[in-house]
Amino acid sequence: MTVAAAAGVSPMTVSKVLRGTGRISLATRQRVMQVADDLGYVPNGLAGALSSQSSQIVGILIPSIGDMVYSGVLAGINAVLVPKGFSSFIGETFFDPENEARLVRTVLSLKPSGLILTGGLERTGATMHVLRQSGVRCVQLWDGDRPDLDATVGLSHRAAGRAAADIFLSRGLRDACYVGAQLDRDLCAARRLEGFRQRLEEAGGRCRVLADDALPRDVVTGEALTAALLAEGPPPEAIHYLNDAMAIGGLRALLAAGVEVPGRTSVIGFNGTSLRHAIQTRLTTLEVPLHEIGARAAQALLQPGEARTDLVDFQIVAGTTVRP
Amino acid sequence: MTVAAAAGVSPMTVSKVLRGTGRISLATRQRVMQVADDLGYVPNGLAGALSSQSSQIVGILIPSIGDMVYSGVLAGINAVLVPKGFSSFIGETFFDPENEARLVRTVLSLKPSGLILTGGLERTGATMHVLRQSGVRCVQLWDGDRPDLDATVGLSHRAAGRAAADIFLSRGLRDACYVGAQLDRDLCAARRLEGFRQRLEEAGGRCRVLADDALPRDVVTGEALTAALLAEGPPPEAIHYLNDAMAIGGLRALLAAGVEVPGRTSVIGFNGTSLRHAIQTRLTTLEVPLHEIGARAAQALLQPGEARTDLVDFQIVAGTTVRP
DNA sequence: CGATTTCATGTTATCGTTACCACTTTGGGT
DNA sequence: ACCCAAAGTGGTAACGATAACATGAAATCG
Structure with a gap:
């Protein structure tokens, strides 16, 4: 828009420069970049995602951010997702199915690339229905006893x-x-x-x-x-x-x-x-290897395949509070 | 779209029903809701936000989710924001200004209602420029020694x-x-x-x-x-x-x-x-009253006013590791 | 030197919703 | 009978980007 005018090119050219696609001459590219920087221009991601029919957002629903367990898993997820250019939209369910239902709608309305949900709660029928209709790939975390969705990564x-x-x-x-x-x-x-x-x-x-x-x-x-x-x-x-x-x-x-x-x-x-x-x-x-659960869940999300259950092992950490 | 056709009304009417705006007869409202539920329909938030020029998203940038300090603050923020219908988009900067710059762009591209950043790092000039140009209201957290942005809530x-x-x-x-x-x-x-x-x-x-x-x-x-x-x-x-x-x-x-x-x-x-x-x-x-800092930051974000610095007090918690 | 290819840029239609206004009906009030 | 408000609904044009194709100029080729 403004950038295009200021750089003396069409909006299309600006779009191409900013995303690094298409063939643009070096001179034009530099000029557009310069103008965009000067103007503090940030592309409207809503419009971009709407048009291209895909956002780089991944939804992540966990019971609580304050719980070190889930934030550990989160770190593992981000370690895989962030380098690939995804941003994560995090929601807290507090173990409440209704909360989860609400958050699933919110996240889906952003047309995410994928969804990672935490198991261990009784998902409502409406939630399952909405998830299935959306066509978005979903991975279940944590609960390995009852696999669900397109893939499950957790423990028994x-x-x-x-x-x-x-x-x-x-x-x-x-x-x-x-x-x-x-x-x-x-x-x-x-x-x-x-x-x-x-x-x-x-x-x-x-x-x-x-x-x-x-x-x-x-x-x-x-x-x-x-x-x-x-x-x-x-x-x-x-x-x-x-x-x-x-x-x-x-x-x-x-x-x-x-x-x-x-x-x-x-x-x-x-x-x-x-x-x-x-x-x-x-x-x-x-x-429990929290980081690994997160990382493997993120990987399972990115590589589409048949429904799979990935069970991780826990380990006994010997301390001094159990008698020999 | 599909919902409109299935319910025998126009897309406009569906939009109104789902958002609870406008005057719609009870019969129509119920029918549309029913159809939407049956179809597992979730409105496209990207399109909605693009059209209405406002999303219900608030961006929150903290150094690390795994650190209990910041997740405590986060809880305080959400306690205020979630009941008002906002969703929070959380990013981790890891104290890195370049990371922060990247995340600020990502969040701003979602046209958020507001932004909460954590102080204590040397913000890049580009970040400040982009923030100002965006016109989005920004609150700084945590660092009360050097107030910045539209409001600051933290401690010295x-x-x-x-x-x-x-x-x-x-x-x-x-x-x-x-x-x-x-x-x-x-x-x-x-x-x-x-x-x-x-x-x-x-x-x-x-x-x-x-x-x-x-x-x-x-x-x-x-x-x-x-x-x-x-x-x-x-x-x-x-x-x-x-x-x-x-x-x-x-x-x-x-x-x-x-x-x-x-x-x-x-x-x-x-x-x-x-x-x-x-x-x-x-x-x-x-x-430090983490929850309170978060809550007050969220409030400062919602009630526009002049730039304000809100300093909270810390308390000494007496334990047994300092001699009398 | 005309034909073809490559390169750089522009045009148009579209994504799914909503703001804004226009339109039809109904039910009084006079 | 006429007019006017209110209630209910729909039409149209954005919103800001991109996919897909179109265009023109320069470069390459037989």
Whole structure:
């Protein structure tokens, strides 16, 4: 427009110069670039995307940005996407299907190149319908137990729960407790609990559950719930926490109550965040390759192919909170 | 289009129904909604924004999503923006002005309703030029020492550094050290150091600096740098860390080396993240109201007015790592 | 030296929506 | 019976870019 006039060429030529397509003489190219810079001109991406029928946007929906787990995955996604010239449009669902539905519409209205959704919630029928109609390629993250959409990259949370139980059982610990929060919404965490409890009960153990659906899944809640647990009666032999943050809070409560860890009670967290580096204690936890999940999900998004399920492995990170 | 045909009305009527504008009879409205739902129709937001010359997008540029500090601010922003129907387009600058320049262009090309940038980096001239030409309202976050753009919401990092120094000085501690990372890029952290050092030297103290510009600002780096510091010679009386994560790492190194905290060495972190809840120790730190900064920035963005600087206060969170 | 190819640029139609106004009907009010 | 407001709906022309093709000039060729 203005740029074209100022450079004495047609809008078409400006478009070509700015995108580096077509054959433009060096002189013209330099002149247009100069004028565009001087004018502080930024092409209207809305018009460009509308016209070319494709935006370089990828939609990413995660439960919460504040949760280190998902921001770790996000970093992995961006590490793949950004170098290829995509920008990511991030939305927070807070585990709420209605929220997800709203965000899916918002993102789809931007005609994205692809969509990455997080599993672990009960997607509404409307959401699925809209996704399918859009024709946009969709990848599901995180929940590997129930693959969905065009591809899935995640882990088996049920298996993770069983693995935690196995660690306890191998130490002869059978009286366990699972401490979490928001299990009503976070179906992945619920499935970890399920695996954990199943495995324990198969081996003749038992598993209490302490969870509050209204509290955040952080250090403070971990401490409060554990304190409540200890007030009820004698401490369990083993506690598995929903995440590392809650586990750290739990350890505070245990130590405050004089419960020896791991002498009296063993503790396992989940996810291997930086919180596991507690000062004196080192939390035993299951580590999930967050960055890798993100990177592989981004790759799965970019290379169209048949529906595929890509299960990543978690690792046991040995700390000092489980007895030998 | 298809919806209009299927409902037997004009595209114009569909547009009105879906946006809830204009006068449409109840019967028509219901029929159109029904058809749209059945078809899984999502309006093309690109075309809509192009036509109406306004998108409901707000651009937010922060150094890193993985850093709890900025994701805390982000939460505050979203708490204000999302209920008003805005969606946020988030970009990560990693403290790099060129990255910021690229992202600013990307966001502006989406014709956003507003832009929230994080201060603490040397913005390029081109970025400033493009921002001004765009006419989009811009708010600067975080860096309150050097207000910029249409409004600024943040804190004085210099004052925060001085406050940390004052705490040490009031305990008679004069031999201090500042431990950080990436001070070349993060000008806010550099300014905290400056305030810290100035205040100490005014009072006849001294301040060593230990920083590595290549390492991440996390627990592991905090531990490594502190271990290096202790290997060099006797421990300083006081250490101020760039953030809580590094401080926690530092405490590990100090305890591992048998340095009594706070008996021999006192420690102050910065930012009051959940990491401060270490298991036995409770880190003394300066707490910044992250959520509030975000919320106020979002409000400043929405209510146009003259350029304003909104300085928030930090608080000293007493822990057990500074001697009485 | 005419025919063909290459290079550099311009023309036109289109993407899907909305702003703005025009149009038809209906239901009073006088 | 006539007029006028309100209610409901549709037509038209943007919005700013690009895909696809068209054009003219310069270069190459047999």
